Amino acid sequence: MDLISVWTILPVFIVSLLGITMILLLGFIFGTLFNSVELAGGVLGGMVAPVLMISGVLFPLYILPDIFVTIAKVIPFTYLADLLRWIMYPEMGAMFPVYINILVLISFTIAFFFIGKRTFNWESV
Numbered sequence: 001m002d003l004i005s006v007w008t009i010l011p012v013f014i015v016s017l018l019g020i021t022m023i024l025l026l027g028f029i030f031g032t033l034f035n036s037v038e039l040a041g042g043v044l045g046g047m048v049a050p051v052l053m054i055s056g057v058l059f060p061l062y063i064l065p066d067i068f069v070t071i072a073k074v075i076p077f078t079y080l081a082d083l084l085r086w087i088m089y090p091e092m093g094a095m096f097p098v099y100i101n102i103l104v105l106i107s108f109t110i111a112f113f114f115i116g117k118r119t120f121n122w123e124s125v
Contacts, residue, residue, distance in 0.1 A: 029112060032119045054068050057077060061095060
């Protein structure tokens with residue numbers, strides 16, 4: 001049994017921090033689309049399960065039909081899940097090259113930042 005050290009936790013922490021930042025920025029974008037917290041919670045709550053299924057978090061992508069695999073390639077959670085899975089279970093391998101996972105996550109985070117900066121307005125909250 002391997003001991004948990006800082007060097008095994010640090011990559012998970014860094015990737016999780018990047019993922020949380022991306023999710024928070026996406027939340028700011030969705031926050032501008034809805035007039036009430038209840039409406040946003042209902043719509044986004046209904047989207048969580050399908051997004052997690054299609055992105056390969058709950059099910060491996062190879063068991064899904066090809067159309068869902070194509071859709072999964074444009075969902076950033078696919079790359080986040082693949083990278084975290086590769087860090088925690090390297091013997092499983094990654095679906096995409098690790099550098100692609102990192103680049104996609106950083107790109108989506110930057111894009112969500114600029115979209116959120118442009119659309120979010122404190123007066124609308």
